Amino acid sequence: MAVNRMFRTCPASGLKFHQPAEALIRWNAVAAVVSLLVGGILALLIVLTRWQAVHLLSPDVFYMVLTAHGLDMLVFWIIFFEIAVLYFAGSTLLGCRIAAPRVAWAGFWLMVIGALMNNYAVLVREDSSVMFTSYAPMGAHWSFYLGLILFAVGALIGCFIFFATLSIGKAERTYVGSVPVVTFGAVTAAVIAVFTIASGAIILIPTFLWSIGLVPSIDSLMYRQIWWAFGHSSQQINVSAHVAVWYAVAAIVVGAKPMSEKVSRTAFLLYILFICLASAHHLLVDPGLTSSWKILNTSYFLYLAVLASMVHGLTVPGAIECAQRAKGFNKGLFEWLRKAPWGNPAFSGMFLSLIGFGFLGGISGVILGTEQLNIIMHNTLYVPGHFHATVVLGTTLAFMAITYFLIPVLFRRELAFPTMAKWQPYVFALGMAVFTLFMMGAGTLGVPRRHWDVSFSGNPLGFEFPGTAWLMIALFGIGGLLAVVGGIMYLLVTVYSVFLGKRIQTPGFAHVTARSGAAAPVTAPVGAALTGTGSVAHPQAASGTFVLAMVFFVSFVLYYFINWKYLSTVWPLK
């Protein structure tokens, strides 16, 4: 079979795109954005219902929409985009042809069919409002589970295509030495993805068989334990992927290189080793599991995975600081930060993602994942507050940021509405920060998640939440609306640019064939390569970043012990 060895060199960035890989990255990114569009409309409906002054949807529609929102955002938007990131980090960054493009296409279409089938079960059949978590013994239609299984198989194919691409790069010597740190991060994400999808198969296949009557029953505790090995680990794919995107954007925009390859890579390795213990987080107030099991696992084994995130939290901005200082922004502690390219949405999106993920998502995640503290937060609005800070403010915003780079480079279109694009990360991040903060506030006051009516209207035994809780609900409603506006801005810019934007024409542009068994040929890019500008042999000390890290550390310590104080006032339990 003839292998397609056609490459093009991006005139702006110097990146080498393999023709089939380019098409795959584009289609996966487009499928991701379509999922984001659907999930975003659903998000608006949910915000307008939980904000009880509006209370838009009826309960059955609300629970259905909430189910679909979880799946379209947390699974379909993010994983389609992650497959695009994997192909980009494998094929494009290594200048290497993608392995078995036809198999990769089969994987893509399996994912599309799976996503459609799952949405059909939830939104068309209307009999699968079981939430993203679909806890047995509450059952959905079989097509709900089968859709997820097909999607997962497709994603698994994507992971193996990525691994095979890496080995082609190695065999055909398309790069010298070790893979770039961004690709290393993508490898981390893919390794965790394999574990995650295997866990998903172990629980969803029997549940699917149960839904068609071939398995008599599913134990609720076993389901929760194994499902979360899929459900939480998949969030760790996101973390690895968006940290890789942070490194990538920092490299692309300011030419940052890791302060120390060794430290950054070891931190990624810690994710692989310890993140698979994450399912315990969700079982901290469940019966039938011992405290020692809960403590060891919820800590990701002594918090070594949290350590990894704290390391990236220093090394990414540290790398930016070193690159900026090398450019001469050397005054005081923070000139490098003040003079950073804040007008470039790729940079501002990435940096806001880093801050939001660390301060709001990271700290709240550790609080929630502490065995005893979980008692005062489990299943309250604190939980969605936390994971919107990690997955939306962290992952989604990072993916939005790199889209602004990909539109000219990958889709070869000029960015439409540049002013709107410039403001988009700020609007979205502000909306999401307000949304998550007040959601966590309401959760601290005990307001439940996934609940249609926290006023319990007409119920003689109803409970009345304090006025502060109602204020917080209204405020997160407003934050949510602002975030939706930010989401609409993103969709307008990307969809318009990709389909109607001005084509980028480069004279003499052509695809070039690579020799069999060799790297893509080097054609001189027209513009200067974006990379390499900040290459410095001896990076200067990232003192400004260290100060920022200490601010983070102090907030973390204070907030952590405030929660213990709060717990100590609760009724004694044992």
Added chain:
Amino acid sequence: MSAIQPPANRLWWKEPIEKIEITWVLIAFVWAMVLFFMMPYWHVFGKQNLANEAHRNTPEKYTAKTQEMVDKYKVREETGLNDQKIPVVHPPAGSDVYLIARLWQWWPILELEQGQTYRLHLMSMDWLHGFSLQPENINIEVHPNYEHVLTIQPTSSGNFGIVCNEFCGINHHTMVSRLYVVKK
């Protein structure tokens, strides 16, 4: 060379680590240890810990136990949603008290005494439910077929709400009840 290119130095693992970086790694590591040891510490010195006690049980047997408690210690009835009569039970201090979670009701209503300890049993008859005691904000997952036993000591008195905070289907939001704590 940048983060999207292979490391310039092929022997990158032999490069020394920046002082600032290694300091931060050490701070983070020590903090990770503190985070870890707070949990066992609280088991020894803290008062809010969950029990390791749980038994497998069937809905029939659990209902029978609960019914027995209701028959013995019922003090009055209250009206819930749709005019349902729900018994209020005042069990003796220190005893085993049972609470049933089912679609879409907590049954019965418990009346406890302030400062006393009780062995609270929780089990679901059908799907997953969430025991969420407000405004104390104690939240516990309730499973079918697993009877969870916790020792609980109400230190404040008044009317408390029990909200279901695990999604349990179309009428999930109607699953709410009371818990009374009276002064001796």
